[in-house]
Amino acid sequence: MAKNAHYSGVRPEVYNQLRDKLQTMGLHLEGNSGNIKEKGVSASYLYNPEAESLEINDVSVGFPASMMLNADSLIERMNQMIVQYGGQPKI
Numbered sequence: 001m002a003k004n005a006h007y008s009g010v011r012p013e014v015y016n017q018l019r020d021k022l023q024t025m026g027l028h029l030e031g032n033s034g035n036i037k038e039k040g041v042s043a044s045y046l047y048n049p050e051a052e053s054l055e056i057n058d059v060s061v062g063f064p065a066s067m068m069l070n071a072d073s074l075i076e077r078m079n080q081m082i083v084q085y086g087g088q089p090k091i
Contacts, residue, residue, distance in 0.1 A: 002058040003071040006090040007082050010054045014085040015047050018054075021081050040065035041074065054087070 010018075019029045026039045032047040040062040046055045056078065061071045069077075079089045 002060045003075050005056045005075045007054040007087045010052050010087040012049050014087045017085045018081050
């Protein structure tokens with residue numbers, strides 16, 4: 001089942017730090033919107049710098065990433081990173 005994660009207070013520097021961290025995991029966010037389909041992880045994302053919001057939708061994790069994490073644990077990692085860098089998950 002695909003998961004979604006939405007964030008507020010995501011200033012451009014927060015978004016850039018998240019992108020850098022995800023890149024170390026082999027996931028690349030190119031620009032402010034697009035789709036990820038790498039290493040078994042797929043999702044769509046939309047970052048709005050004016051509204052300081054980030055939406056990551058339809059997160060799913062398949063092989064080979066599923067050997068180390070699932071969609072819930074990936075979203076939990078992103079939540080921790082966003083909070084660490086100054087943003088907030090929307091509930």
